[in-house]
Amino acid sequence: MELLEITGVLPEIRKKGYQKVQLEISGMGQDFQRLVLIFDKEILLHLRLSIQEYRLEINDYYFKEKYLIINWLQTRHPKYQSMDKNRLYPGQDVPGLGIFHQISDFIGFLILSLRLNGAVIRPEYFHDAVLFSKKFRFLTPEAQALFFALRRDFKNESIRGISTYLHSGKVRNHKDVLEWKAVEMILFLEKTLNSFVFNKKFDKKVSKILDTIKLSVAET
Template identity: 25%
Template sequence: MFKIPLKYRWTYRHLTSAELSRDCSFDLCLGNLFEDDIKRFLGFYSEQGLRLALKRYGFVAKLRELGYEQTDIRFGVREDGSHFLVIFEPPFDKDRVIAELLVRKTALDELFPVLKVEWLCLQNPKSSFSDEKPRLPGQNYPGLGLGKDVLSAIILMALRLKYQAVTNVADHFHNAYIYSETFHFHKPEDAARFKDFCLFMKSEGLSLSDSAWALEEGKIFLKGEGTPYHWEPAVQILPLRSSLAGKYTSEEYRIAVEKNRGKFAFVYKP
């Protein structure tokens, strides 16, 4: 299971549910008693609570170190029921967005509730791509370098709200590769396909960036087929209960993965 840094675990223990869900002053809240629906992030976090969490977990300070003296947030619920949270440098503009998270409460097979991460974008509009930080498909700006910090916050948020697991479906191979450090593929056949492709990458001497662009540019083929191979998004899961985590580290799961190995033979055509 992903190991959350001690500083975040300490903050989690010392932030109360009352602080995170507090909406406003008593006088202002009297009016809300008569509203049918108070918009909260995931039905729990108020605007005041989100701002407090971002400060206490150190994200405001980290962004200040990156040159963002002022940051603001927007959050809400989309028509499809998913919840969004955006952090930006004011005034709001798409090119001033620093982080964007889109999540929903859902189920996975018999598991409920599960927190599905539908979209996560962490970017630094003040930075530029370089040989050390090459652009990857789907990126407009380099990353923030805060991926593990943000993942820790998402996990703690899910734990507080008693979710069974966090899931995602990466639309690009490089995202799935990054998530694979902490997430398991829900289905053994998807894990096998991923392992086969990683082995292929290594045999061809391709870096993560090289592989990502080769897929994007249609330079990867399945052996014997004439059309380019495109990454097939699959469910990845991070269990939040030890009993569930055991499923993906079990001998049964490992054997199922190995039985599906070798079904995909890839060819690289530069």
């Protein structure tokens, strides 16, 4: 609870009208934790975390390091259930809490306190990837190029609009239906490693793939 307090997660939740919040932590051994914040039987925050030795392949080199794996992240603002359902993002039953900055700080503190090398997440939805892209990057040039293409080709659309088109099967790459896949995004704590992995060679690959992508919305 203390870390949730320090990083501002609980103070922000209280500001939104949830005063008496329960914390439930369960797990399967030392390296897996399920963290849930509950108010009046409603889930406000659901996090599933694990610590894993993650195998990286970079420039034909293989090495293993321990990372915080974010298996699931969801926030819910059930007091806004009356909101127009058309304004919800794919995967939502109620709006989110809008506390990504605080959760990001919480994740950062966990990485430091556990002496890990960074964090890995597989965003289930495009709009999740947009949030995490502030600190994380896709580990493969293909995924990074697709992410850039979605922002480029739908620059006049809202993030919610792009995500809705994408996850309802309406986006085409040339003539093929584009399917969103939950591919790893990674945050390296060590800046040297970050510049080593995401180097000019990586950026050139991204640029080359980006030139081959042409996205559009299927006519209905």
